[in-house]
Amino acid sequence: MEYRNLSNAEIEALQRQHCVADDWDTVLVADGFNADRVHAASFSGICRIGSLCGSFSLPGGVTKPSGLRNVRLHNVTIGNDCLIENVHNYIANYAIGDQSHIENVDVILVDGKSTFGNATEVSVLNETGGREVPITDKLSAHYAYIMALYRHRPRLIERMKEAACFYAEKHASCTGSIGSNVKIQNVGTIRNMRIGDYCSIIGASRLNNGSINSNAEAPVHIGHGVVCDDFIVASGSSIDDGATLSRCFIGQACQLGHSYSASDSLFFSNCQGENGEACAIFAGPYTVTHHKSTLLIAGMFSFMNAGSGSNQSNHMYKLGPIHQGVMERGAKTTSDSYILWPARVGAFSLVMGRHVHHADTSNLPFSYLIEQNNSTFLVPGVNLRSVGTIRDAQKWPKRDRRTDSHHLDFINYNLLSPYTVQKMMRGLALLQNLRKASGELSDIYAYQGTKIRNPSLLNGIAFYTTAIHKFMGNSVIKRLEAINFESDEEIRARLLPDTTIGSGEWVDISGLIAPKSEIDNIVTEIECGELNKLKTMNAEFERLHRNYYTYEWTWVYDHLEQFYGIKPEEITAADIITIVEKWKEAVVGLDRQVYDDARKEFSLAAMTGFGADGSRIEKELDFEQVRGDFESNPFVTAILDHIDAKTALGNELINRMQHVIDPE
Numbered sequence: 001m002e003y004r005n006l007s008n009a010e011i012e013a014l015q016r017q018h019c020v021a022d023d024w025d026t027v028l029v030a031d032g033f034n035a036d037r038v039h040a041a042s043f044s045g046i047c048r049i050g051s052l053c054g055s056f057s058l059p060g061g062v063t064k065p066s067g068l069r070n071v072r073l074h075n076v077t078i079g080n081d082c083l084i085e086n087v088h089n090y091i092a093n094y095a096i097g098d099q100s101h102i103e104n105v106d107v108i109l110v111d112g113k114s115t116f117g118n119a120t121e122v123s124v125l126n127e128t129g130g131r132e133v134p135i136t137d138k139l140s141a142h143y144a145y146i147m148a149l150y151r152h153r154p155r156l157i158e159r160m161k162e163a164a165c166f167y168a169e170k171h172a173s174c175t176g177s178i179g180s181n182v183k184i185q186n187v188g189t190i191r192n193m194r195i196g197d198y199c200s201i202i203g204a205s206r207l208n209n210g211s212i213n214s215n216a217e218a219p220v221h222i223g224h225g226v227v228c229d230d231f232i233v234a235s236g237s238s239i240d241d242g243a244t245l246s247r248c249f250i251g252q253a254c255q256l257g258h259s260y261s262a263s264d265s266l267f268f269s270n271c272q273g274e275n276g277e278a279c280a281i282f283a284g285p286y287t288v289t290h291h292k293s294t295l296l297i298a299g300m301f302s303f304m305n306a307g308s309g310s311n312q313s314n315h316m317y318k319l320g321p322i323h324q325g326v327m328e329r330g331a332k333t334t335s336d337s338y339i340l341w342p343a344r345v346g347a348f349s350l351v352m353g354r355h356v357h358h359a360d361t362s363n364l365p366f367s368y369l370i371e372q373n374n375s376t377f378l379v380p381g382v383n384l385r386s387v388g389t390i391r392d393a394q395k396w397p398k399r400d401r402r403t404d405s406h407h408l409d410f411i412n413y414n415l416l417s418p419y420t421v422q423k424m425m426r427g428l429a430l431l432q433n434l435r436k437a438s439g440e441l442s443d444i445y446a447y448q449g450t451k452i453r454n455p456s457l458l459n460g461i462a463f464y465t466t467a468i469h470k471f472m473g474n475s476v477i478k479r480l481e482a483i484n485f486e487s488d489e490e491i492r493a494r495l496l497p498d499t500t501i502g503s504g505e506w507v508d509i510s511g512l513i514a515p516k517s518e519i520d521n522i523v524t525e526i527e528c529g530e531l532n533k534l535k536t537m538n539a540e541f542e543r544l545h546r547n548y549y550t551y552e553w554t555w556v557y558d559h560l561e562q563f564y565g566i567k568p569e570e571i572t573a574a575d576i577i578t579i580v581e582k583w584k585e586a587v588v589g590l591d592r593q594v595y596d597d598a599r600k601e602f603s604l605a606a607m608t609g610f611g612a613d614g615s616r617i618e619k620e621l622d623f624e625q626v627r628g629d630f631e632s633n634p635f636v637t638a639i640l641d642h643i644d645a646k647t648a649l650g651n652e653l654i655n656r657m658q659h660v661i662d663p664e
Helices: 008-016 141-149 154-170 387-398 418-438 454-480 488-495 516-527 534-546 548-564 573-602 616-627 634-661
Strands: 027-029 038-044 047-049 055-058 062-065 067-078 083-096 101-109 176-178 183-195 200-202 206-212 227-233 244-250 255-257 261-267 272-274 277-279 295-297 299-301 311-313 325-327 338-340 343-345 350-352 368-372 375-379 444-447 450-453 506-509 512-515
Touching: 038 047, 101 176, 141 154, 141 506, 141 534, 154 516, 154 534, 295 299, 295 311, 338 343, 375 454, 387 573, 418 444, 418 454, 418 506, 418 512, 418 548, 444 454, 450 454, 454 488, 454 548, 454 573, 454 634, 488 573, 488 634, 506 516, 512 516, 512 534, 512 548, 516 534, 534 548, 548 573, 573 634
Parallel strands: 027 047, 038 067, 047 067, 067 083, 083 101, 083 176, 101 183, 176 183, 183 200, 183 206, 206 227, 227 244, 244 261, 255 272, 261 277, 277 295, 299 325, 311 338, 325 343, 350 368, 375 450
Antiparallel strands: 055 062, 368 375, 444 450, 506 512
């Protein structure tokens, strides 16, 4: 934008309207500047002002013209058609974009050189330090996961810190920025802040040393009473209603409000926090906590829902708050649950009651952990038949609120994947070995600080076997779909993987499910300096996410012999039919159990409280009017449709395999 000096007539008009300047020669204006729209303004340093031709339509039918009224500006550049009025102290060292509206604020300033929250170290997981993650605008859950947990590779951590510091220094400035179409109203202090386009800041108390990465695709809202220090907010997020944050990263499309407080914590895509508090937590995608009495502390979570009164402890009153815990993806807590860290809860497990024995159930996913007589009883695999588990898996992708076309986190929503299935394979072997070692007639088996009852162990073996059949069969059917084969050789050729990547162990690095070998390669490239920028590191995570299904098939192919006892290089059409028949049995069997679990929500016991003043018939009618009937419930009908669809899919492949066996 080109600027010019004020004319003598414009200076005289401004002076008549109670405007003053240390030096009118340092006040520069663009075409479209209208001196009639500037009142009671004070200028110092170099100030640049764009056109003042537009207007703002406000709620209630009020229209205000753009302009400057009752403000003091020092070293400020203002874009076209802005409205800035009633700044009680001053705005200093800022560049403000076009069509922004700033009204009734205390002070907006940059004091010295600032990185705007970038490179702020967050002491995640361990309050006393040792796992600090430097936050940046480009921080992904996967980068943070490696940074926090791979401390056994100090050269890696050094390189990752260098990349974050390089980015922070590159974007450091003595001038802050407020983007275009920004609305800032009734705000206290804004200090050392960078604020993106289309951001709305209404009634916040204090914003200090941070970046709000709002944009037109995914605006950010900061609401009443919010206090934030040393922080970064990614696109599409909302922080409202007295939330208080200190040394935090808020990822894309997060929602924090209702007086939620957090310190030294990382929140990634689609997290929600209300009423409670967080300290030193690593909240991976879809970590949700809604209750006032809930404290999350020193834990790593993802796809997690914290029940009311959920609590953890990282302090055993010896060496301080140094302990940490992990709840793997999909693990949840019920009301009034408690876990004494250190502990590790397996994926998609449910924690009920108080647990103080430092259990590690990572190789027994989809389990219940139940407290009884101060002991932790483990029910392996039972969550595989839970209607809640299936409902969660279906709702997560539907609840992805990210509207920004550029995603920071690459999220895999699959319930069954090489990551969870490898754990179930280990769990299956573990349960079988426990049974052999302790005797088939034992009432209770002890494992990693937990107790497993005999019936639970047997059921766990059955659950894991069924789920593995389901996953392996799914992959085989997908690999062979829509192809007519003439011979076993053609089937074997099609089954051959497209790559060797994926055959070994898999990991979940906070939402991204990938082969550990590829994560190790990325880590090595960072250590060697081949990957030295945040942008290129995130591009590697995106590559792994994009190629997930290619790598998944390599893993399945590599485990066909282990699970089915069939060498893939010798597999036949008859073997495929056997696999598909077992798959059909597993899919239909699990769906039937989920169906039965859903039916419990429509039992007579579930109707307690309905038809409060009437008979049983009125109770049932009242229940039906509010909740609907079981058979027409959308989730229930979806289960039945799924059974039919999967049965037809399996039968179709069996028919194609029969053609290979009997071409006639």
